[in-house]
Amino acid sequence: MTDTPAKDAKLVQYLNEAYSKEKELEVSLQAHIGMTTLADRKAYKKKLKDHLRETKAHSKALERRVKKLGGTPGVMESPREAVATSVGKVAAVAKAQVAAAKGPLHAVRGTSEQEVLLKNAKTEYFNEHEEIATYTAIETLAEAVGDKETAKLARAIKRDEERMAKYLEKLIPSLTKAVVKEEIPSSERRKPAARKRSSTSKRAKSSSSSSRSKSSRSTPKKSSSRTRKRS
Numbered sequence: 001m002t003d004t005p006a007k008d009a010k011l012v013q014y015l016n017e018a019y020s021k022e023k024e025l026e027v028s029l030q031a032h033i034g035m036t037t038l039a040d041r042k043a044y045k046k047k048l049k050d051h052l053r054e055t056k057a058h059s060k061a062l063e064r065r066v067k068k069l070g071g072t073p074g075v076m077e078s079p080r081e082a083v084a085t086s087v088g089k090v091a092a093v094a095k096a097q098v099a100a101a102k103g104p105l106h107a108v109r110g111t112s113e114q115e116v117l118l119k120n121a122k123t124e125y126f127n128e129h130e131e132i133a134t135y136t137a138i139e140t141l142a143e144a145v146g147d148k149e150t151a152k153l154a155r156a157i158k159r160d161e162e163r164m165a166k167y168l169e170k171l172i173p174s175l176t177k178a179v180v181k182e183e184i185p186s187s188e189r190r191k192p193a194a195r196k197r198s199s200t201s202k203r204a205k206s207s208s209s210s211s212r213s214k215s216s217r218s219t220p221k222k223s224s225s226r227t228r229k230r231s
Contacts, residue, residue, distance in 0.1 A: 004070050007145040012071030014138045015150070018157075019062040019073055021134065025055050025127055032120045038113055040178075044121075047167060054160050065153055114182050118175040121168050128165035132158055 004012075029052040036045040063073040135158035142151035180189060 007147070008069045009071075011138070011141060011145070011147060011150055012066055012069050014134070014141060015062050015066050015069070016071065016074060018131070018134050018138060019059060019066065021127075021131060022055055022059040022062065023074075025131075026052065026059065028123075028127070029055060032124065035116055035120065038117070041117060044117070044171060047164075048124075051160075051164050054164075058157050058160070061153060061157070065150060069150075112179065112182050114175060114178040118172065118179055121172050121175055125165060125168040125172065128161050128168065131161045132165065135161065 029048055033045060033048045033052065036048060066073045135154045139151050139154035139158065142148070142154060
């Protein structure tokens, strides 16, 4: 048996789950960065590189916290018997290998370069929300057992994931429109709401000129009184 408190063992379990996911995403993001070669997607590529740096920083922070709580990074320990075995490490390595294997598959997952980027972004968006859920659980658990340091770490990482998720949420429609432009003939696309502003402006001008015309017709003539005085 171990002297590790149950609360610390459970925190280590959750932190290691997050750590394993971060290590998996390091590999996945590197693959996606390599696939983002289109000149009009430089901003997206930069964002992926920035998030890869964040992801690596998250892994290191989680590793430090697990060690501080008496656990072994990457080892999925039982909440009651924190027995450090190689099983967790093997699982983490296996996940990373799966992520690496997915890289080449992602490169052929679409019918055009724009669609590859769209599918990558959808995968990233899914992963971000999984991480948000993970760190929400860690934060809640840490607060419930009075571990302020772990709760603070979870909140900080969650903010990074939420920021990336929001970026992807805005990017996905843009990538989808690029797929439409690249793969769908213009004859099959819905025509844009053609020049609504110009037609609205024309109606406004027409209404204005009509009002002026009515105003001039309703103005009383003063010349008749002058004519009577002369006579």
